[in-house]
Amino acid sequence: MEKKKTNVKDIDRRIYDIKNELNYSFKTDSGLTKDIILDISKQKNEPEWMRDFRLKSLEIYSQKPFPKWGADLSDLDMDNIVTYIRPNTQMKHDWNDVPEDIKNTFELLGLPQAERESLAGVGAQYDSEVVYHNIRQELVDKGVIYTDMETALRDYEDIVREYFMKLVPPTDHKFAALHGAVWSGGSFVYVPEGVKVDIPLQSYFRLNAPGAGQFEHTLIIVEKNSYLHFIEGCSAPKYKVNNLHAGCVELFVKENATLRYSTIENWSKNMYNLNTKRAVVDKNGTIEWVSGSFGSKVSMLYPMSILRGEGARSEFTGVTFAAKGQYLDTGTKVVHAANNTTSTVNSKSISKDGGHAFYRGLLRVSKNATGCKSTVSCTSLMLDNESKSDTLPIIEIDNDNIDIGHEAKIGRISDDAIFYLMSRGISEEEAKAMIVRGFVEPITKELPLEYAVELNNLINIELEGAIG
Amino acid sequence: MSKNLLTINDLKVEVADDNKEILKGINLKVNKGEIHVIMGPNGGGKSTLAYTLMGHPKYKITNGEIIFCDTKINDLKTHQRAKMGLFLSFQYPEEIEGVTVEEFLRTAKTAITDEQQKIIPFKRLINKKMEELSMNEEYASRYLNVGFSGGEKKKNEILQMSILNPKLSILDETDSGLDVDAIKIVAEGVNKIRNDENAFLIITHYNKLLEYIKPDFVHILLNGRIVKSGGIELADEIDEYGYEKIKNEFAGL
Numbered sequence: 001m002e003k004k005k006t007n008v009k010d011i012d013r014r015i016y017d018i019k020n021e022l023n024y025s026f027k028t029d030s031g032l033t034k035d036i037i038l039d040i041s042k043q044k045n046e047p048e049w050m051r052d053f054r055l056k057s058l059e060i061y062s063q064k065p066f067p068k069w070g071a072d073l074s075d076l077d078m079d080n081i082v083t084y085i086r087p088n089t090q091m092k093h094d095w096n097d098v099p100e101d102i103k104n105t106f107e108l109l110g111l112p113q114a115e116r117e118s119l120a121g122v123g124a125q126y127d128s129e130v131v132y133h134n135i136r137q138e139l140v141d142k143g144v145i146y147t148d149m150e151t152a153l154r155d156y157e158d159i160v161r162e163y164f165m166k167l168v169p170p171t172d173h174k175f176a177a178l179h180g181a182v183w184s185g186g187s188f189v190y191v192p193e194g195v196k197v198d199i200p201l202q203s204y205f206r207l208n209a210p211g212a213g214q215f216e217h218t219l220i221i222v223e224k225n226s227y228l229h230f231i232e233g234c235s236a237p238k239y240k241v242n243n244l245h246a247g248c249v250e251l252f253v254k255e256n257a258t259l260r261y262s263t264i265e266n267w268s269k270n271m272y273n274l275n276t277k278r279a280v281v282d283k284n285g286t287i288e289w290v291s292g293s294f295g296s297k298v299s300m301l302y303p304m305s306i307l308r309g310e311g312a313r314s315e316f317t318g319v320t321f322a323a324k325g326q327y328l329d330t331g332t333k334v335v336h337a338a339n340n341t342t343s344t345v346n347s348k349s350i351s352k353d354g355g356h357a358f359y360r361g362l363l364r365v366s367k368n369a370t371g372c373k374s375t376v377s378c379t380s381l382m383l384d385n386e387s388k389s390d391t392l393p394i395i396e397i398d399n400d401n402i403d404i405g406h407e408a409k410i411g412r413i414s415d416d417a418i419f420y421l422m423s424r425g426i427s428e429e430e431a432k433a434m435i436v437r438g439f440v441e442p443i444t445k446e447l448p449l450e451y452a453v454e455l456n457n458l459i460n461i462e463l464e465g466a467i468g
Numbered sequence: 469m470s471k472n473l474l475t476i477n478d479l480k481v482e483v484a485d486d487n488k489e490i491l492k493g494i495n496l497k498v499n500k501g502e503i504h505v506i507m508g509p510n511g512g513g514k515s516t517l518a519y520t521l522m523g524h525p526k527y528k529i530t531n532g533e534i535i536f537c538d539t540k541i542n543d544l545k546t547h548q549r550a551k552m553g554l555f556l557s558f559q560y561p562e563e564i565e566g567v568t569v570e571e572f573l574r575t576a577k578t579a580i581t582d583e584q585q586k587i588i589p590f591k592r593l594i595n596k597k598m599e600e601l602s603m604n605e606e607y608a609s610r611y612l613n614v615g616f617s618g619g620e621k622k623k624n625e626i627l628q629m630s631i632l633n634p635k636l637s638i639l640d641e642t643d644s645g646l647d648v649d650a651i652k653i654v655a656e657g658v659n660k661i662r663n664d665e666n667a668f669l670i671i672t673h674y675n676k677l678l679e680y681i682k683p684d685f686v687h688i689l690l691n692g693r694i695v696k697s698g699g700i701e702l703a704d705e706i707d708e709y710g711y712e713k714i715k716n717e718f719a720g721l
Binding site (some may be wrong): 123279281341415416417418422423424426427428430431433435437438439440441442 | 546
């Protein structure tokens, strides 16, 4: 597959690593104080309730301890993180109006091209603010709302107030509280009853500034009998100082609606990715998560599905790739809180060059939820002897009337398999890449095409060792 | 151009992990157009010879040389040997999840020929070759060897051989575990591929395959050495008396 390899070199990691000069109109001091929070709120010209919400969250943040499990966060010093950086531009609806350097970054990441070809709407966030948002007119005519959170707070204040951080309250954990205090940017999507959005919407989050945090908030509400596929992409150039991403995603799936939420996260390896994602699903509704975790120094990410309506379904498909210097603690949580709810979890992880992939999952079935069904499968592949892989699936069941299938497998890449492929003229690197691509194939086929290609390219880049 | 394809001189090989010597001085010459058969009891070193020729890292050459196409290949990597025209049909082919037979073979053909194999012409090629081997077309889109029966795996090896068109094919116990019909198909495959420019080294424990493929030379491998070489009559002798007679003959080794 020489041609594919050439393609790989074309989309070198260098694209992700392009750094633009810092060009901002406003930036807070690093660290976290009441004044900084008030500053952010003032900059955004927010309603009072939101300002108070931020201050309350800050209080909770300072009281909450760091988590005592999972990743080592001792190197993450909030005093060195700049929580708010407003790029030197207003949000645009015409791509041509976006400043040249920012535009170039997104062009290289393939964003506007993706919009022209296969998306119904696109949002692009650069550091703390969304710089571009657009949606096809026919969707607007049907009543679909797709905009940045700031605009939503201004134009749809009632809806935001009803849902904002109700599913992930600031009291949830320390980084949820942090998010509540300093959130900025993100996407707001509202799909009215009965509307099927056939082509995906996509938001892309880019963190350019060194030593900064990105705290975007994504709020999606899909009403009864509607359908939406939302895609989220994330990346950042590599710096020597730590960056932090503590986003929050809240998804409300109403009766008989389906929401598919796909993410490919490719943060640079100085990033702490402590992200919280949660969906609540009503009667006969469906949430489908597709989650690819590649970048970051440390990730703690467990998208959660709360199946609260009878017959609600969740499906989680995830792949995690931990290379040198990376500790990726990922998984998913499912709560069966109503009768006849079903869940499927399919997780794959790969570790190489001393990388550590940790699968942590929770399956909980409430006492009064009967007739539930769940299938959990997690497999790990280690590419060498230095790398590590763990699996910790926690299952808490309070009733007997449930059908559960569980399978976990951890293995090393086999020398004999590599030898077999090499005996057909395929080089060692390509043989490994082929085995890994094959390993994640069940995930790749769930992704939109351009993301599947990107995922395969990321695997090739990782295995060629081109990433510093 | 030399007629010689492969020359093995005093080859000694041990298992890399425990330094146990398995091949204790092998000498062999294979010319273009020839079919050689290596027979011998289990544990005599037949598969070690096959794996060493293909360059498996588990086996360490401690003495001697392997010359293929006038080049010493002792230190070449497995894929470099394959690119020179060496092929090994495995006794137990590996199962590779998520990679289809067609995708795998197109990648392999591209690697070996250094020419990008276009999807449509390659599909035509693979379909034609599969038909010749009485393989159902749907195998092309199945994952490599995953869920294949023993016979299907062996056929798939022959399919790969016929598509990659090697100069020297080593068949490691390709006939073991096959019923008569499958053995016939494998033999027909070999007979179709053979010509004046290529050669075969067929490793087998018993000689069913030899009813369908006429070898030029038969060698007996015993305790890491080729103790006897001859023609087809040697195989007949084994068939009649088993390995005991030869073992007794060379009991001192």
